Amino acid sequence: MTSKSGLGTRDSGLGARYTAAMHLLLVGISHKTAPVELRERIDFHTRGLDVAVRELAPRLAAGEAVVLSTCNRAELYAASDQIDRARNELVTFISEYHGVDRTALTSHVYELTDVDAVRHLFRVAAGLDSLVVGEPQILGQVKEAYAAAADVRAVGPVLNRLFHSSFGVGKRVRTETGLGSGAVSVSFAAASLARKIFGDLKGRSVVVVGAGEMGKLTAMHMKSQGVQHVTIVSRTMSHAARTAEAIGGANAAPWDDLDAALAGSDIVISATGAAAPILTKARIEGVMRPRRGRALFIIDIALPRDVEPAAGEIEQVFLYNIDDLQAVVAENVARRSSEIARAEAIVAEEVEKFAGWLRSRGAIPTVVALRQRFEAIRRSELERLEFKLSALPPEARSRVDEITRLIVEKLLHTPTEQLKALGDPDTVGTYSEAITRLFALGEDRDAGSASPGEGEDRRRENRRVEPFARPKNRTGN
Amino acid sequence: MNFVPFAFYAAAMVAYALHFARRQSMIGRTATTLLVFAALAHTFVIGMQTMDVGHVPFANATAATSTFVLLLALAYLYVEMTTDERAMGVFILPLLAGLQAIPALKPGHEERAALLSGPMFNVHVSSLLFAYASFALACVIGITYVLLFKEIKAKHLGFFYARLPSLQVLDSMNQKAIVVGWVFLTIGLVVGAIWTGQVRGTAPGDPRVQAMSLQDPKILVALVSWAIYSFEAFAARRIGWGGRRTAYLSALGFAFVLLNLVPISYFLTRSHDF
Numbered sequence: 001m002t003s004k005s006g007l008g009t010r011d012s013g014l015g016a017r018y019t020a021a022m023h024l025l026l027v028g029i030s031h032k033t034a035p036v037e038l039r040e041r042i043d044f045h046t047r048g049l050d051v052a053v054r055e056l057a058p059r060l061a062a063g064e065a066v067v068l069s070t071c072n073r074a075e076l077y078a079a080s081d082q083i084d085r086a087r088n089e090l091v092t093f094i095s096e097y098h099g100v101d102r103t104a105l106t107s108h109v110y111e112l113t114d115v116d117a118v119r120h121l122f123r124v125a126a127g128l129d130s131l132v133v134g135e136p137q138i139l140g141q142v143k144e145a146y147a148a149a150a151d152v153r154a155v156g157p158v159l160n161r162l163f164h165s166s167f168g169v170g171k172r173v174r175t176e177t178g179l180g181s182g183a184v185s186v187s188f189a190a191a192s193l194a195r196k197i198f199g200d201l202k203g204r205s206v207v208v209v210g211a212g213e214m215g216k217l218t219a220m221h222m223k224s225q226g227v228q229h230v231t232i233v234s235r236t237m238s239h240a241a242r243t244a245e246a247i248g249g250a251n252a253a254p255w256d257d258l259d260a261a262l263a264g265s266d267i268v269i270s271a272t273g274a275a276a277p278i279l280t281k282a283r284i285e286g287v288m289r290p291r292r293g294r295a296l297f298i299i300d301i302a303l304p305r306d307v308e309p310a311a312g313e314i315e316q317v318f319l320y321n322i323d324d325l326q327a328v329v330a331e332n333v334a335r336r337s338s339e340i341a342r343a344e345a346i347v348a349e350e351v352e353k354f355a356g357w358l359r360s361r362g363a364i365p366t367v368v369a370l371r372q373r374f375e376a377i378r379r380s381e382l383e384r385l386e387f388k389l390s391a392l393p394p395e396a397r398s399r400v401d402e403i404t405r406l407i408v409e410k411l412l413h414t415p416t417e418q419l420k421a422l423g424d425p426d427t428v429g430t431y432s433e434a435i436t437r438l439f440a441l442g443e444d445r446d447a448g449s450a451s452p453g454e455g456e457d458r459r460r461e462n463r464r465v466e467p468f469a470r471p472k473n474r475t476g477n
Numbered sequence: 478m479n480f481v482p483f484a485f486y487a488a489a490m491v492a493y494a495l496h497f498a499r500r501q502s503m504i505g506r507t508a509t510t511l512l513v514f515a516a517l518a519h520t521f522v523i524g525m526q527t528m529d530v531g532h533v534p535f536a537n538a539t540a541a542t543s544t545f546v547l548l549l550a551l552a553y554l555y556v557e558m559t560t561d562e563r564a565m566g567v568f569i570l571p572l573l574a575g576l577q578a579i580p581a582l583k584p585g586h587e588e589r590a591a592l593l594s595g596p597m598f599n600v601h602v603s604s605l606l607f608a609y610a611s612f613a614l615a616c617v618i619g620i621t622y623v624l625l626f627k628e629i630k631a632k633h634l635g636f637f638y639a640r641l642p643s644l645q646v647l648d649s650m651n652q653k654a655i656v657v658g659w660v661f662l663t664i665g666l667v668v669g670a671i672w673t674g675q676v677r678g679t680a681p682g683d684p685r686v687q688a689m690s691l692q693d694p695k696i697l698v699a700l701v702s703w704a705i706y707s708f709e710a711f712a713a714r715r716i717g718w719g720g721r722r723t724a725y726l727s728a729l730g731f732a733f734v735l736l737n738l739v740p741i742s743y744f745l746t747r748s749h750d751f
Contacts, residue, residue: 176501181639196629196638199645293719295644312630316720324632331634 022158022361023083026117027090027109028068028075031131034108042098044069049148052097057154059089064156066163068124068145070138072131077121079158087111115355118162122347122354125166126173127180134179134336134343139170161357169350176346179339182332186325187221189332190299193325194222194267197297197318205229207265209258209278211239214301215271220247222267231265233258235272262287268298270306281310288314299325359428363419366432369441370415374408479522479543483574483581485515486550490570497567497640505563512554512566515573519547541606543580545738546573548610556614556650564640568617597672605665605699609738611658612706612731615651619727622647626721648720651727652710659710662703695737702733 029042044052044067053067056076064079076093080086091109095102112120120129125142127134146163149155155163174180183189191201198204206227208215211234219230230250234240240252253261262268262284272278279298284307288296293316300307300321312319320328382389382404389397419435422428435441492508523544553569556562624637625644641647709726713719718726 176499178500178639182634193629193634196625196634196643197645199643292714292716293722295720315722318629320632327632328634 022064022079022081023086024114024117024158024162024358025078025080025083025086025090026075026112026120027078027087027094028073029105029108029110030073030075030129032129033110038100038104038108039072039074041100042074042094043071044074044097049145050152053149053154054152055097056090056093057149057152059093060086063154064159065154066145066149066159068142070141073124073129075124077117077159077162079156079162083113114358115351118165118354118358119347119351121162121166122169122350123344125170126343126347127170128173128340128343128347132184133340134181135184136174136180139167139174142166142170158358158361162354165350165354169347172346172350173343177339177342178335179343180336181339182328182335184329184332184336186301186322186329187218189325189328190218190269190320191221191225193318193320193328194297195225197295198266201226203228204266205231205264206267206269207261208232208243209268209270209306210234210272210302211236211243212271212273215269216243216247218269218271218299218301219250222269223247223249227267231261233261259283259287262296263290266295266297268296269301270298271301272306273302274306275304277306277308279307279311281308281314284311284317285314288317291316301325359424360420360422362428363422363432366435366441367416367419370435370439371412373439373441374412378404378408479577479580482515482519482522482547483577485511485518486546486570486574486577489515489566490574493563493566493570496563500640508563508566509554509557512550512570516547516550516554519543519550519577523547539580539583541602542576542738544603545606545609546577546580548606549573549613552610552614560642560646560650562642562646564642565614565617565621568620569614572613572617597668597675601665601669601672604661604668608658608661608665609734611654611661612702612727612734615654615658615727616731618647618651618654619724622651622724623721623728626724644720648723651724655706655710655723655727659703659706662699662706666699666703698733698737702730702737705730705733 029039031039034042049067049069052069053065056065056067057063060078060080066077068075068077074094076090078086078090091102091105094100094109095105121142123129125139127136127138130138142163146155146159146167149159183192194204195201201222204227206219206222206229208219208230211232215232219232223230230244230247231253232240232244232247232250233253233255234243235255237252237254240254244250244252262279268279270279279300284296284298295316295318298307298311298317298319300319303322305321307319307321309319309321311317382401389400392400415435419428419431422431489508489511492504492511496504496508526540549569550573553566553573557566621637621641622644625641625647628634628636628638629644705726709723709730713723713726
């Protein structure tokens with residue numbers, strides 16, 4: 001993290017406990033870096049995400065960890081103040097947990113820190129890093145990964161904020177760009193078309209003509225999208241019955257009842273092996289007449305085609321064959337890729353926001369040190385006056401304690417807020433250093449004898465503080 | 478005074494168009510907020526005029542247009558909030574801004590003759606304005622239906638496919654708007670006819686009353702639109718005129734309504750020249 005340059009590197013006099021800012025770390029493999037054989041072996045889902053994260057968290061020095069695992073990626077996110085150690089621990093964990101040789105891993109593993117790790121997670125959540133760009137499942141998987149880690153209390157303030165921000169990024173990209181819009185598989189395209197025609201698919205009925213595999217799969221997909229009634233019509237009743245049973249909760253109807261079944265349906269999936277069209281324009285016109293303008297969506301996925309193309313001319317008949325659906329899919333894929341730039345812009349914007357927050361955390365060690373310093377002074381002063389205070393009744397003594405505490409709180413409130421609000425890392429560094437010097441935060445000694453030794457300490461430390469020190473000395477003289 | 482709501486409507490129109498094109502939820506919320514402000518400002522303006530003249534100002538064509546715009550804005554906001562669907566705004570707002578330009582540019586004088594006061598007249602005008610607002614919504618919904626229908630039919634799933642709700646939703650929204658509009662249109666016409674009968678007795682010499690017959694364009698066109706909407710609301714679906722045909726009917730009906738609301742009111746009618 002950038003705050004490091006401002007806080008830790010310039011002054012060796014600063015104690016480690018004041019400079020230890022939290023860093024983000026990501027170690028992972030994905031479809032971009034590893035072959036499927038390796039990805040299969042490093043699937044954290046096999047033993048459960050919660051098991052993995054519960055095993056990982058105690059190994060880490062600073063204990064913030066999330067395990068993200070999908071069929072295309074396995075990534076460990078961690079927040080730690082000892083970045084090199086954590087990096088090593090994460091790789092070791094992957095190799096030990098899955099019993100994969102470390103040397104076999106190294107060429108496939110990527111490691112990202114801080115803002116780069118943030119950007120990576122945001123891109124993942126947005127679907128930009130997916131195999132099928134914009135696919136919608138990934139955001140759910142990121143949420144699942146976070147939930148598993150949160151359940152075992154493996155997340156702290158940094159990863160908590162990071163993952164919640166990533167959910168926001170995923171949502172923004174989905175609502176503000178077309179990246180996730182448009183189905184990119186034929187059965188999704190058919191279902192989304194059906195939804196655009198009928199609205200909610202609940203309560204709609206589907207007729208599948210033909211008992212083949214393609215028709216069955218499309219019908220199952222429709223069922224998973226909420227369609228209520230599925231009827232299979234086949235020339236051989238026993239085939240229809242078998243397919244209906246395979247789908248589960250579907251009916252079979254004899255071939256002679258085809259027209260009746262069509263008349264009562266909303267969606268027709270035709271997938272027979274017939275050589276000539278079964279559903280001619282005239283036949284569908286006959287079916288449509290008693291429907292009084294109720295829409296009929298016909299999906300012809302058979303080759304050669306089952307439905308006469310002219311049937312699509314009938315008012316309220318929407319006819320799509322397999323080529324049409326594939327053209328829709330191709331268009332969607334093209335449209336998605338044109339939306340990538342907009343999605344990347346959203347990611348960049350959100351990374352900037354998060355980086356700002358991360359930077360503001362860069363001031364936290366200074367804030368903590370400052371507070372500790374003030375508290376130490378308060379305590380030592382109270383101890384120094386102990387012999388005078390001891391005469392007071394206990395209530396009055398606790399009142400004195402309370403009042404001094406409040407004064408310190410009030411004095412520190414504004415500088416704390418100002419420090420946290422600083423944006424760019426260089427300013428944070430400069431301010432932190434100035435405060436460190438002004439209040440001698442780096443000195444690892446007790447603040448008890450603060451007033452007499454102060455002048456000497458300052459002079460020894462840095463010239464920059466002299467302009468502030470001199471007038472004070474002058475007025476003192 | 479009508480300029481402030483007009484400015485808000487115009488701003489909301491731009492925001493809705495931007496939202497439609499870019500689909501950013503922030504812009505969408507801004508658009509809705511602007512429209513809410515437009516409606517509030519407009520309600521205030523009409524409220525002030527009501528206090529000023531002692532009744533809701535719709536006894537002249539300009540004021541009636543203004544009241545119609547407010548009713549349409551409120552009806553649209555109701556639809557938007559109940560369906561959570563902003564896509565229609567891009568079609569409604571030009572109508573709102575365009576019609577509101579009339580009172581903003583050419584404020585009318587609300588001077589109501591004694592003849593035109595009384596509850597019957599108020600019911601007549603307000604229910605007709607409300608009916609027209611419903612029909613305006615139905616027309617816009619119908620247009621969007623046709624746009625989406627054509628895209629799906631032509632297998633070019635593009636701009637509207639990505640932005641509009643489903644055909645089914647559009648169709649049922651259209652039907653609701655038509656039925657509500659038809660009810661108010663019928664009430665307005667019946668009350669108007671009864672009222673005409675009454676004033677014939679009390680003020681037979683008034684030139685407006687004398688012109689109140691089927692030959693008057695305003696009355697004739699109102700009856701034509703009533704016939705169109707009656708057919709659409711009750712007969713069309715029974716004879717299999719679903720979907721696209723009823724959508725076209727909504728547009729046709731509203732063309733008559735708009736004809737009645739603006740050009741006929743200003744130039745042609747003698748019975749409704751207030």
